[in-house]
Amino acid sequence: MDLLIRDIDPILVKQLDEQAEKRSCSRQELLKGLLTTWCADGVQSAQIARLERQLEANTLHLKRSATELEVLSKLFREVMHDD
Secondary structure (H helix, E strand, O other): OOOOOOOOOHHHHHHHHHHHHHOOOOHHHHHHHHHHHHHHHHHHHHHHHHHHHHHHHHHHHHHHHHHHHHHHHHHHHHHHHHO
16 A cells, blocks of 8 residues: 655655665665554554553452452361361
8 A cells, every 4th residue: 555645844854865775775665664663563552551451450350359268268267266
C-alpha cells in the first residue's frame, strides 16, 4: 500500500535524506523502517499495558485466596485441637 504525505518542511526532508544516506538506504526505506518500528512499539506498549492489568488482577486474586486459606487453616487447627 502506498502512503502520500504532503506539506513536509524542506528542512525535515533534508534531515531525512541525510539520515537515509548515513544508513545507506533510500528515504522511502528509512521512513518505512521508522513507521514499522513506531507501530510495533505501539502494539507492544498496548500488550504490556494489558499484561500489567492482568497481573494486577491476578495479584489481587492471589491475595484474596491467601486470606481465605489463612481462615481455613485457622478453622482446621481449631477443629484438630477440639478432639
